[in-house]
Amino acid sequence: MKKILLVVTNTSKYPNLDRATGLWLGEAVHFAADIEKAGYEIDYVSPKGGYTPLDPHSLQPDQMTELDWKYYTNTDFLNKLSTTLPADSINPNDYAAIYYAGGHGVMWDFAEDEKLQNIASTIHANGGVVSAVCHGVVGLLNIKNGDGEYLIKNTKVTGFTNTEEIAVGLDKVVPFLTEDELVRKGANYVKDADWSVFTVTDNRIVTGQNPASGGAVAKDVIKLLKSL
Template sequence: MKKILLVVTNTSKYPNLERATGLWLGEAVHFAAEIEKAGYEIDYVSPKGGYTPLDPHSLQPDQMTELDWEYYTNTNFLNKLSNTLPADSINPNDYAAIYYAGGHGVMWDFAEDENLQNIASAIYANGGVVSAVCHGVVALLNIKNDDGELLIKDTKVTGFTNTEEIAVGLDKVVPFLAEDELVRKGANYVKGDDWSVFTVTDNRIVTGQNPASGGAVAEDVIKLLKSL
């Protein structure tokens, strides 16, 4: 059974704000829990490799579920987040799917990373699944298919909404709005109610709208892999 690649950020601080950022913990945890339950092994990768910072806001009591605490107190899991593989070391042929976790940090290191783009392109070309949640969907913006077309062009996707970004007060801080940029790149952007669990599957591309949707993305990825 091929492995699943879980991609996380290396960005620890907003470049234009005195505030910490990083991986939104739950977006990795809830995806990983479902994937591991289905019997898949996960490798953790980031653009540069090494440590992935955790967004401190994702560790607030009102954000942490029992499952989040279970992973957050698991030394093995934390060691994986501290020692992620660098993107340039990955052999895409080893993986059945790739998943981009979010957190605002990814807004500065996912979209333009050619190594991450090439990994996803190869996994998709091999018949695998490309998936992302929340801000992690910005990793899909510049991925191309075998024909040189943008992978998300004319494809139904979701991701963090403009209204959700405004609600957290960071719409003027991020370099662009995920929803607007997906539309600009030719995707067929759809969304559910703000903060509700919402996912979309189209052409072996699975996307989730917000932090609540990571587990649901995993379920959809597993269904897809079983049908291939």
């Protein structure tokens, strides 16, 4: 059974705001829990490797479930987040799927990372699954297929909505709006009500709308892998 690659950010601060950011913890935890339960091993990777910061807002009591606390107090898990593999050390042929976790930090280091793009493109070309949740879907924006077309072109995807971005007051802070950029790259963007659990699967690409959707993405990825 091949492994699953979980991608996290290296960005710890908004470049244009005195505020910490990073990985949204739950988006990694809820995906990882279902994937590990299904028997897959996870490798954690980031653009540069090493430490991934946690968005402090994702650690607030109203965001933390019992499952989040279980992982947050697990030294082995925290060590993995502190020692992520650099993208240039990854052999894509070792992985059945790739998953991009979100948090606003990814808006500054996922979309333009060619090493991550090449990893995901190869996994997909090998018949594997490409997946992402919330802001993590920006990692899909510039992935090309073998024909040189954007992988998400004419593909049904979801991701953090414009109205959700406005609701958290960061629509003027992020370098672009996730929903708008997915549409601009030719994707068939779909969404549900703000903050609802929502995923969509198309062309071996699984995407989730917001932080609440990480576990649902995992379940869809597992289902898809079993059908391949």
